[in-house]
Amino acid sequence: MNTSSAAIEAVAIGKDFGSFTALDDISMTINPGEFVTLLGPSGSGKTTFLMILSGFEQATRGSLLIDGMDRTLSPAEARGFGMVFQGYALFPHMTVEENIAFPLKVQKRSAAQIKSRVAEMIELVGLAGHGHKKPTGLSGGQQQRVALARALAYEPPVLLLDEPFSALDKNLRGQMQEEMRRIHARMGTTFVFVTHDQSEALALSSRIAIFNHGRLQQIATPTEVYERPANRFVAEFLGEINVMPASFTSGMAQVGGISLPLPGPAEGATHLAVRPEKMTLLTGADATAMPCKVTDRIYMGATSRLLLESTTDATPLVLDQPTADLPDGVQPGRQIWVRWAPTDSLIF
Amino acid sequence: MSRTLLIAPLLLFLGVTYLVPLAGVLLQSVTVPEPGLQNYQEVLGDPLVWSVIWRTLRICLFVTVLATVLAYPLTMLWVRGRRPVQIVVELCIMIPFWLSVLSRTFGWLSMLSNRGLLNTWLKDLGIIDMSLTMVRNDFGVIVGMVHFLIPFAVFPLASAMRNMDERVLMAARGIGASRFRVFWQIFVPMTWGGIMGAALLVFVFSIGFYVVPTLLGGGRSVMIAELIYLRIFQIPDWGIAAALSALIMVAVGGFLVTIIRRTGVGSQ
Incomplete structure (x- = not known):
């Protein structure tokens, strides 16, 4: 359906607002047709980076190449993203059709072309029958679809999305995410998506770029950022993780009173971390399992969450187990053991 | 119940100072000098009255369009300009707004009259030989009225521009629309409510203008308010004056209701 999709290369991009450094030394390459999510807490610089990509803001330092051409200083109008x-930022005085037709009129396409393209886009985003309504007559999800259709109608090489689902309720959000995946697959356009919702990022992206304090922490596939986070911030920002103080000696880690083989080098590291779902619960003593005391048990439906405390150094831990597999006897005060594969250890 | 009690003094005040005299005027229009509708008959059958009504309408429409159009860029500078520009524009709007209409009109008189500042300067510069006639005609009246009414057009426009979502303009720019297109196809339509509000306010105010047409029109460019004044204090014919007042009130009221229904101004 779409032929043009651009590659973006950011080289050491920095942005200052007065004396405040909003972005520092951001370098990344986004390949044509990729779906890259910029993820981070608010104030991490992810939106500022998106604005620099769009051309609404200009970088203070560094350069931005689009399909190999230096576009660092070109304004938003010239980029055509x-x-x-x-x-949503829909034009309130125009109908759905007029909103979607606007960029096509800007491009001076013929009336017949505009008509068929608008119809095609309305079909694509599932708004058939709503074409003559004004945006105020639509629900949040429908307005979101119009915004998407308007942004994609003229086949831009890149689509930038700034927290597009933040105003939608949870169910609608899931539905729109599916829709977004489908549209991305069909259009083949390069998508750059800003969100602070980690599950959204994991579900949608081909790669995730994680921002904190104006710096890029890691850019990698969802599996990699989750399974192999580059640092403790990334590990803790994405999902739950148990971080335990540990000491390291030649190939072995001492944590919570047990000794485990190390998955890799550990120079200067002070902590060992394990995702809760990688841990298994034992009700009997085991030399390779960490002794813990149950402090609380929380029923969450299909799973139950155990709050634990390491017997040796009182480090708090979280462990999620399928409720059906959890013995009744595992109640607050009870001594248990947790075990994980040494390869699931993360070292920070 | 308690709410009604709390605003009762206001209602009472309005009733005594506004509704009672108004009722008096309406009553006079059908009772002075004798009961009947002959005052209305006379007013509507008088070609002089009609010529004044047409002139009033013509001037007021012209003033409305001019004041609204001039106020628009001024408001853009005030709302969207850089800070120093905003301050200068704000002073230019607010200072005349606080001055009395009388002193402002006399100011224009000394500026525009045959031996006024403007004519003197133009002669000194050798641009003209004979004084230009800029007062005692429609031109002077329009200048004075537009100047007085611009701030009234600015306020509704400013509120429309301030309420605008900046991201909508960004969306249009990002699509690649030129500044010209963004302004005419996005910015102006989005302030349409403000434009209608401004025009309506200016028009309604301008109909009742007395001081400016009297001083700058100099008795030659008579508008409806001055005509009513003449019928009260110079002829004097209270019945005719009351009928004229009632007709204007009904006409302006009807006009307002129609426009508000049609455009939905003020319903947001």
Whole structure:
């Protein structure tokens, strides 16, 4: 359906607002047709980076190459990227059709072309029958679809999305995410998506770029950032993780009173971390399992969450288990043991 | 119940100072000098009255369009300009707004009259030989009225521009629309409510203008308010004056209701 999709290369991008450094030394390459998510807590610089990609903000340092051409200083008008704003930013005085037709009129396409393209886009985002309504007559999810259709109608090489689902409720959000995956697969456009919702990032992206304090922490596939986080911030920002103080000696880690083989080098490291779902619960003593005391048991439906405390150094731990597999006897005060594969250890 | 009690003094005040005299005027229009509708008959059958009504309408429409159009860029500078520009524009709007209409009109008189500042300067510069006639005609009246009414057009426009979502403009720019297109196809339509509000306010105010047409029109460019004044204090014919007042009130009221229904101004 779409032929043009651009590659973006950011080289050591920095952005200052007065004396405040919003972004520092951001380098990344986004390949044509990729779906890259910029993820981070608020104030991490992810939106500022998106604004620099769009051309609405200019970088203070560094350069931005689009398909190999230096576009660091070109304004938004000249880049021609599609953009979906937080709050949709639809033209309130135009109908759905007129909103979607606007970029096509800007490009001076013929009336017949505009008509068929608008119809095609309305079909694509599932808004058939709503074409003559004004945005105020639509629900949040429908307005979001119009914004998406408007941004994609003129086949921009890149689509930038600034927290597009933040105003939608949870169910609608899931539905829109599916829709987004489908549209991305069909259009083949390069998508750059900003969110602070980690599950959204994991579900949608081909790669995730994680920002904190204006710096890029890691950019990798969802599996890699989750399974092999580059640092403790990334590990803790994505999902739950148990971080335990540990000491390291030639190939072995001492943690919570047990000794485990190390998965890799551990120079200067002070902590060992394990995702809760990688841990298994034992009700009997085992030399390779960490002794813990149950402090609380929380029923969450299909799973139950155990809050634990290491017997040796009182480090708090979290362990999620399928409720059906959890013995009734595992109650607060009870001594248990947790075990994990040494290869699941993360060292920070 | 308690709410009604709390605003009762206001209602009472309005009733005594506004509704009672209004009722008096309406009553006079059908009772002075004798009961009947002959005052209305006379007013509507008088070609002089009609010529004044047409002039009033013509001037007021012209003033409305001019004041709204001039106020628009001014408001853009005030709301969206850089800080120093904003301050200068704000002073230019607020200072005349606080001055009395009388002193402002006399100011224009000394500026525009045959031996006024403007004519003197133009002669000194050798641009003209004979004084230009800029007062005692429609031109002077329009200048004075537009100047007085611009701030009234600015406020509704400013509120429309301040409420605008900046991201909508960014969306249009990002699509690649030129500044010209963004302004005419996005910015102006989004302030349409403000434009209608401004025009309506200016028009309604301008109909009742007395001081400016009297001083700058100099008795030659008579508008409806001055005509009513003449019928009260110079002829004097209270019945005719009351009928004229009632007709204007009904006409302006009807016009307002129609426009508000049609455009939905003020319903947001």
